[in-house]
Amino acid sequence: MTRTQFKAKTATRLLLGAIFTVFGLNGFLHFIPQPPPTGLAAVFAGGLGASGYFFPLLKGTEVLVGLALLSNRFVPLALTVLAPIVVNIVAFHAFLAPSGVALPLVIVAMGVYLAYTERAVFAPLLRARSNDPVPQSARSGHASATA
Numbered sequence: 804m805t806r807t808q809f810k811a812k813t814a815t816r817l818l819l820g821a822i823f824t825v826f827g828l829n830g831f832l833h834f835i836p837q838p839p840p841t842g843l844a845a846v847f848a849g850g851l852g853a854s855g856y857f858f859p860l861l862k863g864t865e866v867l868v869g870l871a872l873l874s875n876r877f878v879p880l881a882l883t884v885l886a887p888i889v890v891n892i893v894a895f896h897a898f899l900a901p902s903g904v905a906l907p908l909v910i911v912a913m914g915v916y917l918a919y920t921e922r923a924v925f926a927p928l929l930r931a932r933s934n935d936p937v938p939q940s941a942r943s944g945h946a947s948a949t950a
Contacts, residue, residue, distance in 0.1 A: 820872030830862030844899040
């Protein structure tokens with residue numbers, strides 16, 4: 804990895820970590836005023852809010868993942884946990900609040916870039932079949948050859 808690539812990866816990781824840390828904390832502390840959603844976005848957000856658990860879970864997860872990215876700890880795990888959150892953020896803005904879709908698309912680009920830089924870690928997850936043989940003792944219906 805060249806020095807420029809390292810700097811780009813670090814800057815992207817820190818920016819993504821800052822975004823999720825700040826917006827996650829905003830879910831608890833409300834220091835960035837957010838206009839209330841309207842239309843179907845309001846109905847959807849109201850339903851999630853009415854559950855009582857969803858937003859604290861989501862915002863708490865965002866803070867933890869953001870801090871992991873900022874501290875450069877468990878980055879592949881953080882990216883894995885963030886993936887479904889980012890998909891839902893993009894879907895929300897694409898279908899319910901299209902005016903705010905720019906930042907989610909930038910977040911997708913940053914996440915994909917960081918996942919690409921960590922591709923060696925993710926490669927085993929993307930294999931169609933496991934290379935590990937099944938031990939004789941784990942095979943169902945067969946007695947062990949030594950028994």
